[in-house]
Amino acid sequence: MSAPDPRQAALDAVLALVVELGEDMQHGLAALGLTPARSHVLWQLRATGPAHQRVLAEALRTSPRNVTGLVDGLQQAGLVSRNAHPTDRRAVVVALTDAGEQLVDGLEAGQQELAGVLFADRPDSEIAVVADVLAAAVDRLRVAVATAPTVRGSA
Amino acid sequence: MSAPDPRQAALDAVLALVVELGEDMQHGLAALGLTPARSHVLWQLRATGPAHQRVLAEALRTSPRNVTGLVDGLQQAGLVSRNAHPTDRRAVVVALTDAGEQLVDGLEAGQQELAGVLFADRPDSEIAVVADVLAAAVDRLRVAVATAPTVRGSA
DNA sequence: TATTGTTATACTCTATAACTATA
DNA sequence: TATAGTTATAGAGTATAACAATA
Numbered sequence: 001m002s003a004p005d006p007r008q009a010a011l012d013a014v015l016a017l018v019v020e021l022g023e024d025m026q027h028g029l030a031a032l033g034l035t036p037a038r039s040h041v042l043w044q045l046r047a048t049g050p051a052h053q054r055v056l057a058e059a060l061r062t063s064p065r066n067v068t069g070l071v072d073g074l075q076q077a078g079l080v081s082r083n084a085h086p087t088d089r090r091a092v093v094v095a096l097t098d099a100g101e102q103l104v105d106g107l108e109a110g111q112q113e114l115a116g117v118l119f120a121d122r123p124d125s126e127i128a129v130v131a132d133v134l135a136a137a138v139d140r141l142r143v144a145v146a147t148a149p150t151v152r153g154s155a
Numbered sequence: 156m157s158a159p160d161p162r163q164a165a166l167d168a169v170l171a172l173v174v175e176l177g178e179d180m181q182h183g184l185a186a187l188g189l190t191p192a193r194s195h196v197l198w199q200l201r202a203t204g205p206a207h208q209r210v211l212a213e214a215l216r217t218s219p220r221n222v223t224g225l226v227d228g229l230q231q232a233g234l235v236s237r238n239a240h241p242t243d244r245r246a247v248v249v250a251l252t253d254a255g256e257q258l259v260d261g262l263e264a265g266q267q268e269l270a271g272v273l274f275a276d277r278p279d280s281e282i283a284v285v286a287d288v289l290a291a292a293v294d295r296l297r298v299a300v301a302t303a304p305t306v307r308g309s310a
Numbered sequence: 311t312a313t314t315g316t317t318a319t320a321c322t323c324t325a326t327a328a329c330t331a332t333a
Numbered sequence: 334t335a336t337a338g339t340t341a342t343a344g345a346g347t348a349t350a351a352c353a354a355t356a
Contacts, residue, residue, distance in 0.1 A: 006282045011270040013289035018173050020296045023216070037323060054337060061178070064338065066324060073322085090332045090337045115166040117299050118292040127161045129281055130288050134168035137273040141175045144272050192346060209314060219315065221347055228345085245314040245355045 014134075028110065032103065033077060039107065041070050042079065042096065046104045050083070050095035079103060169289075183265065187258065188232060194262065196225050197234060197251065201259045205238070205250035234258060 029039050044059050045051060053071065057064045071094055074080040079100035085091035096104070119127050184194050192215075199214050200206060208226060212219045226249055229235040234255035240246035251259070274282050 005267070005270065006279050006286060007270040007274045008267060010274060010282050010286040010289070011266065013286050013293065014169070014172060014176070016293045017169060017289055017296070018176065020293055020300070021169070021173065024296065024300050035322065052337080062323090063325060065326080065340090068339065069323075085337095088333075088337080090330095092338070111166065112160070112163060115160065115162040117295055119162045119165060119288065120295065122288055122291070124161050126284050126288055127165050129284050131161060131165040131168050133274065133277055133281055133285050134165070134172050136277070138168065138171045138175055140273055140275065141172070141179065145175070145179055190345065207314080217346090218348060220317090220349080223316065224346075243314080243356075247315070 032106075034103075035073075037066075038070055038074055038079075041067075041074060041094075042100055042104050043107075045080065045094060045096050046101070050093050052085070052091050053094060054091070056094060074100070187261075189258075190228075192221075193225055193229055193234075196222075196229060196249075197255055197259050198262075200235065200249060200251045201256070205248050207240070207246050208249060209246070211249060229255070 026036060029036060034042075040060055041056065044056060048055075048059070051059070053067045054064060056071075057067045060067070071080060071082065071092075075082060079097055080094050081097050083093045083095055085093050119130075181191060184191060189197075195215055196211065199211060203210075203214070206214070208222045209219060211226075212222045215222070226235060226237065230237060234252055235249050236252050238248045238250055240248050274285075
C-alpha cells in the first residue's frame with residue numbers, strides 16, 4: 001500500500017502484534033481457566049508477595065470493588081488465599097497458594113518460550129535495537145500520558 | 156535485574172508497551188464515547204466498506220450475537236446505519252455514517268501523531284529494524300497459533 | 311435444510327455509590 | 334473522621350442456545 005512513514009509502519013506492526021498476542025494470551029489463559037484480569041492479579045502477587053487488596057487495586061489501576069471480584073474468583077479456583085492482617089482487622093492480605101505459584105511459574109515458562117518463537121532467526125543485535133527502541137517508546141508514552149490527558153491511539 | 160535474554164527483554168518491552176498503549180487508547184476512546192470493541196467495528200467498516208453483520212462477526216472473530224450488540228450501540232450513537240440488503244432480505248448491511256467516517260478519520264490522525272511521539276528522536280534506520288522485526292514476529296506468531304492451538308503468553 | 315440475525319440467558323470486567331467494621 | 338472491604342446497582346463485552354424469517 002505505498003511505503004508509508006516508517007514510524008507509522010512500526011506502530012502498525014506493534015498494533016498487529018498487540019492484537020495477535022492478546023488473542024493468543026487470552027486463549028492460553030482460558031485453557032487454564034483464567035482471564036487476563038485474574039492473571040494480572042497473580043503476576044502482581046508474585047512480583048510483590050502477599051498484598052492488601054487496596055494495594056492491589058492501586059497496582060492494577062482498578063477499583064477496590066473490582067479487586068473483591070477478582071480475588072473472589074481466584075480464591076474459588078484455589079489460586080490465592082485471603083488472610084487476616086496481623087494488626088489491622090479491617091484489612092485482608094491476599095497471597096498466592098502453592099497452586100497459584102505453580103501456575104504463574106507455568107505462565108512465565110510459556111512467556112519465555114514465546115519470546116523464542118517471536119524472535120527466532122534474528123540476530124541479537126537487531127533484537128537489542130528493538131528492545132531499546134520499544135523501552136524508550138514506553139517511557140515517552142508514559143511522559144506524554146502524564147502531561148496531556150491522552151495521546152490517543154485507536155485499535 | 157541481571158541482564159536477561161535479549162529476546163525476553165524485547166518481549167517485556169512489547170508487553171509493557173501493550174499495557175501502556177492499551178490504557179491510553181481506552182481513555183482516548185472513552186473520551187469519544189467509544190469502547191475498543193466498538194472502535195474495531197468502525198475500523199473494519201472503514202477498511203472494507205459496508206458489510207453484512209455475519210462478515211463483520213468473522214472479521215472481528217466474535218459471535219454474530221455480539222455484533223448485534225455492538226452495532227446496536229454504534230447505531231444509537233449515530234456512527235453506523237443498518238441498511239437492507241438488495242437481494243437477501245435476511246441480511247443487514249452495516250455502513251458508516253458521515254459522523255462515523257469523520258470519527259475514524261480523527262482516530263487515524265491521532266494514531267499518526269502517536270507514532271511520532273513514540274519514536275521521536277530515533278533514526279529511521281532503527282525504526283525500520285523495529286518495524287521489520289515486529290512484522291516478522293507477527294507472521295511467526297500467526298503460524299505458531301495456526302499450528303499449535305496456543306503458544307501461550309501471559310500478561 | 312441451511313443461513314441471517316435476533317431474543318434469551320449467563321458470566322466476567324468495570325465503575326460509582328452506599329454501607330459496615332474497624333481505625 | 335478516615336480507611337478497608339463489602340454489598341448494591343448498572344453497563345459493556347463475550348459466549349452458547351433457541352428461535353423467526355428467509356433462502
